[in-house]
Amino acid sequence: MHGAQPDEPVVPRQRSLIRAALALVVIVCGLSLRWYGFPLGLPAFVVKYGGSLLWATMVFLLVGALAPRLSRTQIAAIAAAIAIVVEFSRLVHAPWLDAFRLTTAGALLLGRIFSLWNLVACLIGIVAGVWLDSHVASFGQDRILPRRSKLNSQEAGSTRE
Numbered sequence: 001m002h003g004a005q006p007d008e009p010v011v012p013r014q015r016s017l018i019r020a021a022l023a024l025v026v027i028v029c030g031l032s033l034r035w036y037g038f039p040l041g042l043p044a045f046v047v048k049y050g051g052s053l054l055w056a057t058m059v060f061l062l063v064g065a066l067a068p069r070l071s072r073t074q075i076a077a078i079a080a081a082i083a084i085v086v087e088f089s090r091l092v093h094a095p096w097l098d099a100f101r102l103t104t105a106g107a108l109l110l111g112r113i114f115s116l117w118n119l120v121a122c123l124i125g126i127v128a129g130v131w132l133d134s135h136v137a138s139f140g141q142d143r144i145l146p147r148r149s150k151l152n153s154q155e156a157g158s159t160r161e
Contacts, residue, residue: 012068018136019068023061030054034108049121052111056083056125057132064133072130079129083122090114 030051037047060079067075089097091114100106111118 015068015137016065019061019065019133022132022136023058023065026054026058026061030058031108049117052118052121053125053128055108056122057129059083060126060129061133064129072133075133076126076130079126080123083119083126086110087114087119087122 033042033047033050033054037050038044042050056079059082060075063078063082064070064072064075067078070078086109090101090111097110101110101112
């Protein structure tokens with residue numbers, strides 16, 4: 001079968017699309033938290049660290065969308081490495097980098113002030129991303145693929161007759 005295409009690429013493509021869609025939802029949640037958290041009276045702790053948690057969840061989902069064949073553990077490791085690098089980059093002060101951090105995009109993407117608590121929030125966000133990804137993936141599989149137990153019980157019933 002020289003020119004035949006395998007059916008397998010459909011699953012990684014679908015996984016990428018689901019993760020990208022989830023990342024968009026997380027981005028909207030994070031921006032909403034940053035823009036409306038204080039006006040709604042949420043505590044500063046929730047706004048600041050909730051934003052960091054959602055940022056790391058977004059990173060996990062985007063890495064997963066870009067590399068759908070990696071395991072969740074591998075995606076989580078890459079997301080954690082990105083979070084650590086970004087957090088420690090806040091200790092680097094170059095004029096162009098500080099100028100970027102003063103923009104809205106720079107503050108949202110890189111942050112401004114180094115904090116080990118941000119790393120804790122990011123690690124929790126990555127764990128939340130793993131949990132979200134695994135639950136959405138299992139939900140999607142139930143909708144797309146027939147359950148094995150039903151097939152096996154139907155096959156078992158048909159062979160007994």
